[in-house]
Amino acid sequence: MPFDSASFVESAVREIQSKVNGQLALAACSGGVDSTVAAVLAKRAIGDKLRAVYIDDGFRRFKEPEETVKLLKSCGLDVETVDAREEFYAAVRGLRDAEEKRKAFRHTFYTVLGRVAKALGARFLVQGTIAPDVIETAGGVKTQHNVLAQVGVDPRAYGFEVIEPLRELYKPQVRALARYLGLPAEISEKMPFPGPGLLIRVLGEVTPEKVEIVRQATRIVEEETRALGAFQAFAALLEGKATGIKQGRRVYGYIVAIRVVDSAEALTATAREVPYPLLKRIARRIIEEVPGVARVVYDVTDKPPATIEYE
Ligand code: XMP
Numbered sequence: 001m002p003f004d005s006a007s008f009v010e011s012a013v014r015e016i017q018s019k020v021n022g023q024l025a026l027a028a029c030s031g032g033v034d035s036t037v038a039a040v041l042a043k044r045a046i047g048d049k050l051r052a053v054y055i056d057d058g059f060r061r062f063k064e065p066e067e068t069v070k071l072l073k074s075c076g077l078d079v080e081t082v083d084a085r086e087e088f089y090a091a092v093r094g095l096r097d098a099e100e101k102r103k104a105f106r107h108t109f110y111t112v113l114g115r116v117a118k119a120l121g122a123r124f125l126v127q128g129t130i131a132p133d134v135i136e137t138a139g140g141v142k143t144q145h146n147v148l149a150q151v152g153v154d155p156r157a158y159g160f161e162v163i164e165p166l167r168e169l170y171k172p173q174v175r176a177l178a179r180y181l182g183l184p185a186e187i188s189e190k191m192p193f194p195g196p197g198l199l200i201r202v203l204g205e206v207t208p209e210k211v212e213i214v215r216q217a218t219r220i221v222e223e224e225t226r227a228l229g230a231f232q233a234f235a236a237l238l239e240g241k242a243t244g245i246k247q248g249r250r251v252y253g254y255i256v257a258i259r260v261v262d263s264a265e266a267l268t269a270t271a272r273e274v275p276y277p278l279l280k281r282i283a284r285r286i287i288e289e290v291p292g293v294a295r296v297v298y299d300v301t302d303k304p305p306a307t308i309e310y311e
Pocket of ligand 1: 136141142144145146192194196232266267303306307308309310
């Protein structure tokens with residue numbers, strides 16, 4: 001049966017109203033299609049009983065915080081930015097293991113939200129969890145940042161109850177809802193970006209310097225691959241260093257991996273056959289424009305056996 005956006009909106013709005021029941025709710029917005037649709041549904045349901053925040057964790061892309069807040073305002077969401085960059089960096093300092101990093105991110109994310117909810121007097125947290133987030137976490141692939149009950153955490157420990165209007169939907173349905181709700185294409189067609197952001201695209205220990213390298217490399221990959229219309233295209237920073245030559249001298253620098261994948265719902269994906277001249281151009285730009293990088297490699301692995309992200 002085709003997905004019916006109108007009746008979904010109607011029942012989601014009713015469900016949110018009956019749960020919130022006149023109290024305040026907080027929406028955690030990242031600017032991605034899932035959390036924006038969830039917040040817009042909540043706004044429809046409870047109007048000015050909804051508060052919305054954007055958490056700047058320090059792992060966002062180039063200029064992303066400013067641009068996202070502007071975009072969300074254009075969707076009718078009056079979002080406040082919470083600058084939690086230092087708290088997040090402190091939480092992941094010294095961690096090398098992917099799951100440890102995810103765990104520290106999740107804990108900090110909900111600690112910050114719990115603090116904001118308490119200050120505002122909000123009892124509910126609206127978030128854009130979708131079915132694949134839960135399936136992959138429950139299936140043991142990885143623990144997504146926004147999944148709590150499935151990893152044995154009671155959200156009430158952070159001081160709120162969660163409302164997840166999209167928990168049974170997949171990406172194409174959420175995009176259909178975004179279009180139905182009249183959200184701009186920058187939201188409805190937006191490329192997925194993981195909740196923990198650039199944190200999980202820096203392998204091993206994360207430092208502000210490494211995040212800045214992957215941020216600049218990501219900007220270049222996104223600029224150069226936009227016309228390909230891929231499901232996701234990004235850069236990741238591998239662990240270790242390799243030898244290169246810059247201005248005739250031997251250098252020892254970082255290795256950046258480029259990943260461009262096609263997918264429908266992120267549960268499987270195919271590495272795109274990116275035209276070789278474009279790959280060479282991206283590699284040249286990264287080496288020239290991002291200090292500290294000595295090599296660029298292209299990842300040809302599908303999902304499975306790989307995952308889309310590196311951690
Ligand atoms: P993987 O790497 O598991 O990714 O193949 C599948 C999809 O999920 C995104 N992803 C995340 N999204 N929180 C999110 O909101 C997370 O912790 C997370 N981890 C991965 C990933 O970008 C891809 O679209």
